[in-house]
Amino acid sequence: MPKIEFWCDLASPYSHLSAMRIDTLAAARDIAVDWHPFLLGPIFAEQGFKTSPFNLYPAKGAYLWRDLERLSARERAGFRRPEPFPQNSILAARVALALDAADRGRFIQGVFRVQFCDGQKIDDKAALGVLLDALSLPRTALEAAQSDAVKARLRAETDEAKARGIFGAPFFVTSDRELFWGNDRLVEALDWAIGRY
Amino acid sequence: MPKIEFWCDLASPYSHLSAMRIDTLAAARDIAVDWHPFLLGPIFAEQGFKTSPFNLYPAKGAYLWRDLERLSARERAGFRRPEPFPQNSILAARVALALDAADRGRFIQGVFRVQFCDGQKIDDKAALGVLLDALSLPRTALEAAQSDAVKARLRAETDEAKARGIFGAPFFVTSDRELFWGNDRLVEALDWAIGRY
Numbered sequence: 001m002p003k004i005e006f007w008c009d010l011a012s013p014y015s016h017l018s019a020m021r022i023d024t025l026a027a028a029r030d031i032a033v034d035w036h037p038f039l040l041g042p043i044f045a046e047q048g049f050k051t052s053p054f055n056l057y058p059a060k061g062a063y064l065w066r067d068l069e070r071l072s073a074r075e076r077a078g079f080r081r082p083e084p085f086p087q088n089s090i091l092a093a094r095v096a097l098a099l100d101a102a103d104r105g106r107f108i109q110g111v112f113r114v115q116f117c118d119g120q121k122i123d124d125k126a127a128l129g130v131l132l133d134a135l136s137l138p139r140t141a142l143e144a145a146q147s148d149a150v151k152a153r154l155r156a157e158t159d160e161a162k163a164r165g166i167f168g169a170p171f172f173v174t175s176d177r178e179l180f181w182g183n184d185r186l187v188e189a190l191d192w193a194i195g196r197y
Numbered sequence: 198m199p200k201i202e203f204w205c206d207l208a209s210p211y212s213h214l215s216a217m218r219i220d221t222l223a224a225a226r227d228i229a230v231d232w233h234p235f236l237l238g239p240i241f242a243e244q245g246f247k248t249s250p251f252n253l254y255p256a257k258g259a260y261l262w263r264d265l266e267r268l269s270a271r272e273r274a275g276f277r278r279p280e281p282f283p284q285n286s287i288l289a290a291r292v293a294l295a296l297d298a299a300d301r302g303r304f305i306q307g308v309f310r311v312q313f314c315d316g317q318k319i320d321d322k323a324a325l326g327v328l329l330d331a332l333s334l335p336r337t338a339l340e341a342a343q344s345d346a347v348k349a350r351l352r353a354e355t356d357e358a359k360a361r362g363i364f365g366a367p368f369f370v371t372s373d374r375e376l377f378w379g380n381d382r383l384v385e386a387l388d389w390a391i392g393r394y
Contacts, residue, residue, distance in 0.1 A: 167260070197271065
């Protein structure tokens with residue numbers, strides 16, 4: 001079965017739009033999705049960015065918020081601009097990695113939904129506990145998320161992202177190591193994975 | 198007849214990919230294309246960029262060159278990486294503005310083709326003269342390009358781009374002032390222009 005890696009920061013609004021769509025689009029092509037939460041912060045910092053480029057460049061920011069509104073309306077997704085933006089995604093990413101790989105995608109989709117549709121903060125342990133309950137996922141993941149092993153794993157994933165040449169989110173990576181950047185490229189990445197690009 | 202504005206810097210490789218496709222895609226929707234060459238350099242400079250972000254961020258550059266190769270192969274366009282990159286596009290943009298509006302698109306498409314398919318430099322007066330001849334366009338545009346009126350017009354177009362919130366290329370702008378950024382958004386912009394987004 002062909003595979004696609006989905007690399008995302010859990011505070012990334014365009015990753016939200018891809019996370020909503022990837023299951024159906026991948027299933028239609030018999031492609032398995034391998035979810036890779038990582039942190040964009042350290043990668044942006046190496047590029048000299050102290051915050052999201054959305055915040056650094058006003059014209060880019062104005063465009064991107066309008067674009068997200070437009071795209072979300074088209075996908076009937078609802079959209080709220082998180083306050084503050086970007087949210088601190090480190091705890092949510094650790095919880096995602098503490099879960100079984102089979103449950104990871106469902107949890108990540110939930111984190112995006114509460115953040116970008118319901119306007120909830122995602123750095124709050126209690127709120128993530130409620131989300132785990134709602135998804136019938138084990139609350140023990142909240143404790144495991146604080147373990148040295150999981151913390152090291154998130155650092156390793158972020159290092160791996162950097163080593164692959166990932167500099168934003170979302171990124172899709174095929175088995176032959178082709179990179180596709182951005183929600184706009186989701187379908188192309190999936191088509192590449194089955195030799196139909 | 199609905200209209201779309203196509204804002205491009207004549208050294209922008211993703212603008213090349215859109216310029217190749219826009220005539221057919223717009224005609225299929227009965228949309229008129231209004232070509233707006235401008236200069237990205239002054240806009241990048243205001244963002245603090247001294248050259249193209251392709252050059253400033255190595256991971257982004259590596260990704261984008263590979264992406265252009267992949268997209269060009271898919272469009273059967275041929276692709277050569279200009280040397281140096283970016284080319285100085287000021288003379289070509291002035292010549293484009295010196296031509297009749299009806300001829301502007303054809304000339305811009307020619308500039309992109311010789312630059313990204315044939316590997317020619319575009320800051321060379323003789324080469325642009327050959328291109329004008331090949332397209333049966335008046336060579337007088339080369340002299341007109343040096344006039345104060347045309348120089349002022351290019352500055353005004355660049356100021357207008359900035360005022361509209363344009364921060365990269367290509368940008369597509371609909372009659373109701375919606376902005377769409379990037380070659381990936383060409384079809385969406387055209388669909389928006391006819392109320393089919």
